Amino acid sequence: MSTYVILVAGYEYHHSGTNMATICKNRANLLLEQNVSWRDNVNMKFILFDVRFGKIDEGTISGDTINWTTISDEYDAIDDSVHYTSERHFIEQETNVISIVDAYEYIQNIGKNNLGYVREFSVVGHGWRGGPVLVNSYERDAFKHSGSTPNLRDPWDKDGRRKDTNITNMVPSQWTDFINAFNEDSRVWVWGCAASQLYKKVIQKVTSSIEFPRKRYGSHSDEDTFSLSFSRAFAEEYFDYDKLFFYRSRTTGDVTSRRFTRTLREVKDFLIRGLCHTYSAQMAYNSHVNVYAALPGTGGDYERTGRANKRVMVVPTNSTLYGYSFTGILRFYKTYLSIQEDPDGKGYALYNPETINTWKGI
Structure with missing residues (x-):
């Protein structure tokens, strides 16, 4: 039985030069440093969905090093001339680009076949409170809130949506498999913004x-x-x-x-x-797994301190370093709603399933 860390690297469609897959690998490096017992554990697996290059890589541990090997290249790499409009919107058409659903299905396969459990499911990229943004895709009209099938995912859509964990998008058997892939030690991280x-x-x-x-x-x-x-x-x-x-x-x-x-x-x-109406709250509520994500009104940025090979993302609280700070917003949430911060101290909030369940009645 294996322990999995599932990492999803979105595409930097703004062309800032940031490689999300590198940040995912940095997250893997940090987790290995925090969990010394994983070293030389042949049953510890890192799985990286690299949206930009259309491949899935597997990381295996050797001492304090993670060696990465491509295990699937069945998806299409991003081609701006094919996949994007001039406004940097992902084009509305059927494509073979990696979707967040592909990561969900990988997790379902772990649960279905009793292969082990998922220690962490991390999505690195842009985002908003409605979900992680992998490519900046948009739903067609029929699948929007005001459309004829608002509860269904648009099969052309690649980004995460609040409705992903609803029964309309995971039938009972898929949902059972998804849940079975997690245990009490599991957690989900959504590293992007929620800057409303x-x-x-x-x-x-x-x-x-x-x-x-x-x-x-x-x-x-x-x-x-x-x-x-x-x-x-x-x-x-x-x-x-x-x-x-x-x-x-x-x-x-x-x-x-x-x-x-x-x-x-x-x-x-x-x-x-507002909190309950986020992707992160819906994921926590339906999966019964702790989720760490930005709070509504805050955003993530690329980490600028610490060792380069372990930098991921943070919610900025140092205006000197980042040019802006969410300290006041975080303080209000933590003081008046008793929100807990993530264990790594990066400014993300814990979306606790039990708390969300209580809040759903408000």
Whole structure:
């Protein structure tokens, strides 16, 4: 029986020069350093889905080194002239480029055939709160939220979606196999961004309100109220995302009402609804596996400190080093929602299945 680390390297479609597969291998190096008992373990396997080059590599351990060998090249490598529009959108057509579904199926095969268990499933690349972005693909109209089959995955789509772990996209046998590939030590990492202005701006408005500094940070009660105001542009773009918070009604509202007060409890419930509506929360809730990912309103960046061969990604908290920082956003989540940070201290949050289950009722 083997122990697997499944790594998925998205494609850097912005052409920044970043090689996501290298970052995945850095993650493997770091895990090996953290788990000395893995050395010379012939049953320890690293599996890397390299979207850019259309191949699957296997890493085997020799002492403190991981040796990589290609075990499949059945997929197509990315060709910008074939796969992308001038706007850097993945073209809407059937392709043989690696999809996140291919990684899911690999995990299902582990569970189905009792091959061992998945210690970590990591997806490295861009992202948003709706899921990891492997190639920047878009769903066709029928598969969108407003389409005729919104619960189904678009088979041409390559990126991760919130609905991936729904029963509509994994039939019972596939879902059983997927679950069986994990155990209590398993975890999922989603290393990309979740940088929505919606959640970032609300937190900033609360902490900059006239009422917030009247009490010591962390001592506010759920009944405390804060005066909030938003621009028309922000209201027109974002208010409809959560009508319960902005309008206090799912069916009515007017963006001219941009000044109002909300209690801390209402702010917390707004953030909880946002958290529950992420890919990471859905993955944790349905798989019963701990997920580490960026919080709504924060984003990942490429690590700039530490040994080069072990750098992965971080949620920046050092504005001197990165030019920006999410420290204030992280502090609010951790203080008022008791969010736990990842064990590596990289600024990602724990999406705990039991907590998500509780929050689903809010």
